Amino acid sequence: MRETTKDSLLRKLVCENTDLTEDDIRILLETSHTLPFISELEGGDTYVNVLTREGRSMVVAQNRHQGCDLYKRDIIGDLEKKEDEPAVYKALEQGKSSREFIGYIDSKRIMVRHTVSPIRNSGGQVIGSLTNEYAHDKEHESDELHFKSVADNKMLYRLESPLMIADWIQDGMMLFDREGICSFYNPKAEQILRMSGFYGGIDEMRYSQLPCLEGRNSKITDFQDGMSLITQVGDKLYEASFDNIIRDGEFYGLVVIFRDRTELSRMEEELSFQKAAVNEIHHRIKNNLQTIISLIGLEAMNLKSQETKSFSKDIIARVQSISLMHSLLAHNDTDQVSLKTMFTVITDALLDNLIRSGCSVVTHIEGEDVQISGDASTIVALVINEIIQNSEKYAFTGRSEGRIDITIEPGEHYIWITVADDGRGFDTDAVGTEDSGLGLKLMKNMVRSSLKGEFHISSSATGTKVRFSMRTS
Secondary structure, three states, X not given: OOOOHHHHHHHHHHHHHOOOOHHHHHHHHHHHHOHHHHHHHHOOEEEEEEEOOOOOEEEEEEEOOXXXXXXXXXXXXOEEOOOOOHHHHHHHHHOOOEEXXXXXXXXXXXXXXXXXXXXXXXXXXXXXXXXXXXXOOHHHXXXXXXXXXXXXXXXXXXXXXXXXXHHOOOOXXXXXXXXXXXXXXXXXXXXXXXXXXXXXXXXXXXXXXXXXXXXXXXXXXXXXXXXXXXXXXXXXEEEEEEEEEEEOOEEEEEEEEEEEOXXXXXXXXXXXXXXXXXXXXXXXXXXXXXXXXXXXXHHHHOOOOHHHXXXXXXXXXXXXXXXXXXXXXXXXXXXXXXXXXXXXXHHHHXXXXXXXXXXXXXXXXEEOOOEEEHHHHHHHHHHHHHHHHHHHHHHOOOOOEEEEEEEEEEOOOEEEEEEEEOOOOOOHHHHHHHOOOOHHHHHHHHHHHHOOXXXXXXXXXXXXXXXXXXXXX
16 A cells, blocks of 8 residues: 555654554554544544654644644644643553543643543554544533433432543542443443453443452442452452442442452462461471470480589570470461560479479469560570579479569560569579579670660569560660
């Protein structure tokens, strides 16, 4: 087919200002040949635009309608500003259509309504845009937009601002009248419906034909405000939310919003997988620590030195306290541990030896429960382990019963923890100078270096009190 002068001009402008292929140019030429027919059908001026290498919209084809002719001149080769032609840029940059969009052209001289669609090549890439526009009749325009019910021709709803903004949102939006017939839909909603396999006329579509309502026989008045349903459309996951349109206590219809939840669902699945992986790690660490405890216990059975056996027992208790923390973390959805739960499992495990020896020790945990991080919980567990072990060894010697109180005091920047027993007490000065094991020195170092807190200990004939803090902010 022989090219006309307009065809040659289109080819020249496209070749000089874009990187489109010969096949792309052929599609643009074929589209430009339909402009007179579209112009006659729609009653407005029609254009083909492309995006230049500099990212600007350029007119490469034009048909001036005899009864419209908005520019009163040929504008082929003109560059358009984004603020003047947002719908055209939307089609060129985002591949999205706009219908009956109100805007200004020719340096804001003329208000127009225009419909813009992207032009795509065989690979689905946007290569241009097709526009039909005509003068906007302001004399007959109302500042309010009215929707009519198909069934009874009564006003569905009145909005103070036009719904053309719905063309720009990323969510699909549909309105159904009181009879359940679609009265409005935006391009995104149309795309979702087509992807779901709906190929009928959307203007006559009933709400029951929505992809998320397959198999449901609900009446349109049965939907509760805020109700939502999840539906799979192709490889996308959408959440459809329903809200009633109520005015003066009367039901006028239904608003349906489709939101893409694909990425959110993927992230939730990934987070769930990560949680499962972390829990499995905690579980394996706990099992490994239990193996270490068993090995130390077996070795201790063959030892003759009571001092070495006592040391082995201390090591087992410390490792066990860490193992208990990993056990708690393995059953939590977050990397947080409840202090009250921690103190309960540690005291139950450590005081079991005293119970077997005939000394009944009652523990009481009070104060506001606090969640702390997994890292901090291991340090606190070791400190509590040392305190309880000392009470077990020294506080209740020769007694048949005793008591240990643990108090939690949350503050703005610190959490204070107090552990007090009603044992026989000890000389804190003597222990502070003669302690050669981990004991008291270990507790002080861990609190000050790892928890960034303070450590205090006092003792008398009526019992021993250890008070320490951990920084929270």
